[in-house]
Amino acid sequence: MFTQSQIHYLMEVITKMANTIRIKRRASGGAAGAPASLENAELAYNEVDDVLYYGKGSGGAGGTATTVEAVAGAGAYLTLSGVQTVTGNKTFSGLVLVPTPTANTHATTKAYVDSAVAGVTLGNTAVTAGSYGGAGTVGTFTVQADGRLTAAGNTAISITASQVSDRATNLVTGLTGTANQITVSNSGVGAVTVSLPADVTISNTLTITGDLVVNGNTTTLNTATLTVEDKNIVLANVATPTDTTADGAGFTIKGATDKTLNWVDATDAWTSSENFNLLTGKIFEINGTSVLSSTTLGSGVTGSSLTSVGTIATGVWNGTAIGAVYGGTGLTSYTTGDLVYSSATNTLAKLGIGSAGQFLKVVAGVPSWSDTVDGGTF
8 A cells, every 4th residue: 555645645746747648548540438337536538529438446356336327528517608509408506697588589688587577567447356247138349459358347138129039939839749659748937848759759760870688577479570680589588598597498488379480498398389391392300310301211220129010112121130039030140951849838949950761750749850760559
């Protein structure tokens, strides 16, 4: 560490040295602004914007300055003379002296304005302060050429019948409504109330461009033709819809008896009170697959619980064996030469072909092949 006297001596030596000491700088051909970094206590001057910068505080390693501050120069601070542009708002806490303005663009001071205004005196026009005009009066005023108001008063409104021209056609002498369309009532002088009656009848077309909301209990349409643009009609539209709230929803067509098509929750199905009659060429489908036409069961129908059928003219039987009581044999395969016989009541059996030279005989009540001729006993 140097003492104060040693530092003073070094400064004298440096002053007397023939060499020139220069600080860090940027020539006028470079970019404006502060250096990217400075060492602590290092100076730098930018000739582009005429600002002197100082490295302030130690950022740690290598003695790099924490911040680079603008400390001097015409580019950073106001000069004492000459033209200089100052941007942004400035607040001055002391006395600010501004020359007497001579043009519209010159600034001025409060003292100058107060002095200029003090010489202007408005004379008393004797007009009473207040509001003028009312329900039965109209305000009247007198204004001088320089815009000063010199008189004000109230004049009563008075219009005689002779002052109104063509009053027979311009004044409403009577206003009536149309039954079931418009109601007109007079609740006081000059006050007429026009409203709709409780029941409204419109004899011609009514066009509603917005939405129609009906909050009553019954909507009746006495029309010959009903045209609906919407593709989907929503029924049973309640706040919290369930299958229970949908129960019974559908259509009722009035006839000698009601013809209905309703959703029934108990069967979880649509239920019709009448037959369905498809036109020629139409079929019943399930999931896009034909199940029934006027002449044919669909090929996808593989199961049935039929208890009777008419005459089956053609077809191939691929079911289980048909029992003897139903006219079948109950057998599913045969070998060449097999004989079919009744082995018990309503029971058929097969007897395979015998050997060469054998003959049939009865053994225990059923046929059997044998090669022995027995004369029997007596």
